[in-house]
Amino acid sequence: MDVEKVPTSLMASLQSLGYKATAPRKAIADLLEQKHQGFTAEALSEELPSVSRATVYRNIKLFIEAGVVCRLTLMDGSHVYSVSRTDHHHHHYVCMDCGKVEEFRASAVEQFVRSIAAELPGQVVDHRIELYVACDRCPAEQAG
């Protein structure tokens, strides 16, 4: 289990895909840089009243496409988004109470996926692993 920080700015990652550096986009990127909890699209939109809701949704999609934001599914089926701090394939655990999201990598999982894949007909195209936790320090960690 390890995580490597990749400090490239979120805006830069969109620009490298050819997307323009517009003001609303920068505002979203700047806000995302601060985020260390999972967030809903709606909440993000509310934090940026100067940016149209449609634009917030559009850009979340682009950030996901660029690989710098991930969408998680909570136990109730709702979605939260999380800024990715690593370049590498990884999975997430989410605190059900404070919304904090952490990334992990574990070769054991990937190995398991490969071994399952070998037993199945066809190809394993992708996989998703999510852990839902109740972190001990929630009350102390409520922040952006």
Next chain:
Amino acid sequence: MDVEKVPTSLMASLQSLGYKATAPRKAIADLLEQKHQGFTAEALSEELPSVSRATVYRNIKLFIEAGVVCRLTLMDGSHVYSVSRTDHHHHHYVCMDCGKVEEFRASAVEQFVRSIAAELPGQVVDHRIELYVACDRCPAEQAG
């Protein structure tokens, strides 16, 4: 990786929780017994025009509560439901093409989850593992 069939009827599983055996409920249960692909709530509703959409949704929730139906999240974030054929804790793989859902158990995964849990602050409350596959035999397997 193994699967144990539990042939108890879906209706019986609701009745054992104290829910009544109504005609719409039976119709839903009967249809579910046939299902070997994942399905959306909407599609199920369309297959049962004699049952109100609200009743279909309500009962899917009850079947999930009873542990005989599971909700999966596809890669695009949409939800499909799948009839569970086992009593035991398990995970799923879904064919992205034909919608077929299979259950698997693998002690390696559970062991991994325990080992991750040991490294985290707090408790791992739950976990979800989903594999997305493209099964070789899709065209031959399109059926209810």
Next chain:
DNA sequence: ATAGAGACGATAGAAAGTATCAATATGGAT
């Protein structure tokens, strides 16, 4: 400075699921 692709805001609409509530059906008690 300009032009054209890309992006934006505003708003309407789609998709998926939930709430409300009057009418009905079920299952246990009699």
Next chain:
DNA sequence: ATCCATATTGATACTTTCTATCGTCTCTAT
């Protein structure tokens, strides 16, 4: 077998989350 309390249903309105449309505006390459 009948009755009754309560669970359940259907119809519909509503909510939430997200997408499409479209006319206008803004980047960025030249």
